[in-house]
Amino acid sequence: MARLGVESIRRQQLIDATLKVIEEHGFQGATIGKIAGASELSVGIVSHYFGGKQGLLEATMRYLLSSLQQDVSTLMAGRPNTPRERLMAIVDANFSGVQTHAQSAKTWLAFWTQAMHSPDLMRLQRVNERRLLSNLMFYLRPLMPADQVRTTAQTIAALIDGFWLRAAMSEGRIEPDQAIALCKTYVDQAIHANNGAS
Amino acid sequence: MARLGVESIRRQQLIDATLKVIEEHGFQGATIGKIAGASELSVGIVSHYFGGKQGLLEATMRYLLSSLQQDVSTLMAGRPNTPRERLMAIVDANFSGVQTHAQSAKTWLAFWTQAMHSPDLMRLQRVNERRLLSNLMFYLRPLMPADQVRTTAQTIAALIDGFWLRAAMSEGRIEPDQAIALCKTYVDQAIHANNGAS
DNA sequence: CAATATATTGAACAAGTATTCAATGACGGA
DNA sequence: TCCGTCATTGAATACTTGTTCAATATATTG
Numbered sequence: 224m225a226r227l228g229v230e231s232i233r234r235q236q237l238i239d240a241t242l243k244v245i246e247e248h249g250f251q252g253a254t255i256g257k258i259a260g261a262s263e264l265s266v267g268i269v270s271h272y273f274g275g276k277q278g279l280l281e282a283t284m285r286y287l288l289s290s291l292q293q294d295v296s297t298l299m300a301g302r303p304n305t306p307r308e309r310l311m312a313i314v315d316a317n318f319s320g321v322q323t324h325a326q327s328a329k330t331w332l333a334f335w336t337q338a339m340h341s342p343d344l345m346r347l348q349r350v351n352e353r354r355l356l357s358n359l360m361f362y363l364r365p366l367m368p369a370d371q372v373r374t375t376a377q378t379i380a381a382l383i384d385g386f387w388l389r390a391a392m393s394e395g396r397i398e399p400d401q402a403i404a405l406c407k408t409y410v411d412q413a414i415h416a417n418n419g420a421s
Numbered sequence: 422m423a424r425l426g427v428e429s430i431r432r433q434q435l436i437d438a439t440l441k442v443i444e445e446h447g448f449q450g451a452t453i454g455k456i457a458g459a460s461e462l463s464v465g466i467v468s469h470y471f472g473g474k475q476g477l478l479e480a481t482m483r484y485l486l487s488s489l490q491q492d493v494s495t496l497m498a499g500r501p502n503t504p505r506e507r508l509m510a511i512v513d514a515n516f517s518g519v520q521t522h523a524q525s526a527k528t529w530l531a532f533w534t535q536a537m538h539s540p541d542l543m544r545l546q547r548v549n550e551r552r553l554l555s556n557l558m559f560y561l562r563p564l565m566p567a568d569q570v571r572t573t574a575q576t577i578a579a580l581i582d583g584f585w586l587r588a589a590m591s592e593g594r595i596e597p598d599q600a601i602a603l604c605k606t607y608v609d610q611a612i613h614a615n616n617g618a619s
Numbered sequence: 620c621a622a623t624a625t626a627t628t629g630a631a632c633a634a635g636t637a638t639t640c641a642a643t644g645a646c647g648g649a
Numbered sequence: 650t651c652c653g654t655c656a657t658t659g660a661a662t663a664c665t666t667g668t669t670c671a672a673t674a675t676a677t678t679g
Contacts, residue, residue, distance in 0.1 A: 229656075249538035251449065255637060265658045270638060329537050336534040339527050339589065340447040348590065377587075378580065378603050385583030389575075391537065392546065405576050409607070416610055427626075453667060463628045468668060 234272055234282065236262045241283045242330060250333035281343055284334045288351050294319045295358070306362040307414065310379075313358055314406045317383045318399045328391035355380055367417035375413045382406050432470055432480065434460045439481045440528060448531035479541055482532050485525075486549050492517045493556070504560040505612065508577075511556055512604045515581045516597045526589035553578055565615035573611045580604050 240262035244253045255276055259266040273279040295316040302308045320327050338344035359376035367375065386402035438460035442451045453474055457464040471477040493514040500506045518525050536542035557574035565573065584600035 233656090250534065252538070254635085256635095266637085267639080267658060268656085271657080276637065329534075332530075332534050332537065335586070335590070336448065336530050339530070340450070345590075352590065374599075374603055374606075377599075378607060381580055381583030381587055381600075381603070382576065383583070384586045385579030385581070388533070388582045388586065389579055392533070392543075392550065401572075401575075402579075405572055405579070408572075409576060412610055412614055416614070431626090452665080454665095464667085465628060465669080466626085469627080474667065 230272065233264070233268065236264065237269060237272065237279060238283045238286050240264075241279060242287075242327075245283075245330050245333055246327070249329075250337060277341075280337070281341075281347075284338075284344055284347055287331065287334065288347055291317070291320060291351070292354070306365045307410075309362045310359065310410050311407055313355070313362075314379075314383065314403060314410065317355070318386075318403050318406075328387055331387065332391045352380070355383075363413075366414050371413075371417045375417065378413070379406065379410060382409055428470065431462070431466065434462065435467060435470065435477060436481045436484050438462075439477060440485075440525075443481075443528050443531055444525070447527075448535060475539075475541075478532075478535070479545075482536075482542055482545055485529065485532070486545060489515070489518060489549070490552070504563045505608075507560045508557065508608050509605055511553070511560075512577075512581065512601060512608065515553070516584075516601050516604075526585055529585065530589045550578070553581075561611075564612050569615045573615065576611070577604065577608060580607055 237258065240258045241253065244257045244261050248257060255266050255269055258279070259269065269276065269279055273282060295313060298312045298316045298319070299309060302312045320331075334344065335348065338348045356376050359379055360372050363372045363375055383406060386406065390399060390402065435456065438456050439451065442455045442459050446455060453464050453467055456477070457467065467474065467477055471480060493511060496510045496514045496517070497507060500510045518529075532542065533546065536546045554574050557577055558570050561570045561573055581604060584604065588597065588600065
């Protein structure tokens with residue numbers, strides 16, 4: 224019991240420190256030494272709990288992805304069970320991270336970049352992307368002709384990613400509220416445009 | 422004359438090699454050694470012509486940005502001078518790179534990430550972003566109420582970035598034609614939705 | 620062709636990093 | 650209290666990378 228308790232505490236400690244260091248120094252500047260310093264632990268412990276730096280980075284991305292997934296679930300639970308409201312909840316959830324931590328967009332971008340050259344991270348990324356897409360498609364289906372569902376979902380997903388990028392670029396002066404509003408405007412536009420044409 | 426000729430040839434040689442190495446090994450794996458090898462020159466020449474690695478990376482990003490700008494100009498020149506056609510040309514131009522070089526999206530992403538922690542690269546990125554936005558706004562203005570112009574332009578820009586990201590993620594199996602089609606669909610949707618409401 | 624300037628090389632160097640592992644600390648049970 | 654197990658440390662190590670610069674090659678000029 225005590226063993227498992229310590230282990231999960233240390234792992235989370237290191238993951239938190241990793242996020243903080245990446246935010247501050249970027250992916251390149253995230254060295255074992257800095258991470259160890261930020262976590263107030265020693266450098267040796269990273270290999271002990273994660274097998275090495277790569278393992279820690281992978282665990283950190285896993286944590287980010289599961290946090291996002293949890294945000295989606297939480298926000299959905301508190302909304303009316305109509306397709307439109309669920310879609311809006313998905314949009315809100317995908318920007319909830321950027322609201323609380325202005326710099327987290329940078330971290331996401333860093334992981335995306337890293338994922339291109341790491342099959343493991345890429346696989347994680349794909350799973351997440353697929354989940355977002357099928358979520359969107361599920362709630363779009365009742366609102367428009369079947370042949371419009373996939374393309375609309377892809378457009379919404381691209382819009383979310385694009386605004387995340389902008390948020391990451393804008394160096395602190397992010398306006399996530401505006402991004403959310405524009406995404407939602409598009410969702411309504413898409414619903415009405417395709418609904419009328421069906 | 423000969424001096425300048427050699428200098429510009431070498432610079433381009435090194436920039437091309439940098440792009441190739443980043444595509445293949447990622448930003449992290451792009452070492453001076455690999456770049457020198459790919460360009461069939463020596464490691465010392467990088468410092469000689471660019472002052473160091475950072476200078477080479479900056480020049481490479483500058484080259485990418487100017488290539489994009491050139492694509493925009495070229496495509497615009499061959500299109501009818503109507504606002505809608507100019508908007509479509511901007512969309513096409515912003516995906517022309519991804520069509521010819523499937524992997525170039527990865528390189529862009531790498532530079533974006535790097536730019537977050539490098540003021541010089543960030544400045545370049547900002548200039549480019551601003552140009553895209555004001556281009557879009559210029560041609561949107563005749564097509565919709567003034568208060569809709571900025572937000573619509575921002576949405577189009579986000580859409581373009583978002584599809585680039587997706588292209589970068591999709592590991593070769595990109596479908597830029599689809600991304601272009603979806604962007605254009607949105608442009609028309611936005612024009613008609615706001616035009617009718619004005 | 621010699622002489623001078625320019626272009627290029629790559630081994631040596633310095634700085635930095637991840638990993639390892641012997642030593643130390645912490646702590647519960649007999 | 651003492652022992653044995655688990656947790657943690659951090660100096661030592663091995664490796665990688667960017668930069669430098671004296672030496673060499675190449676081109677240009679008188």
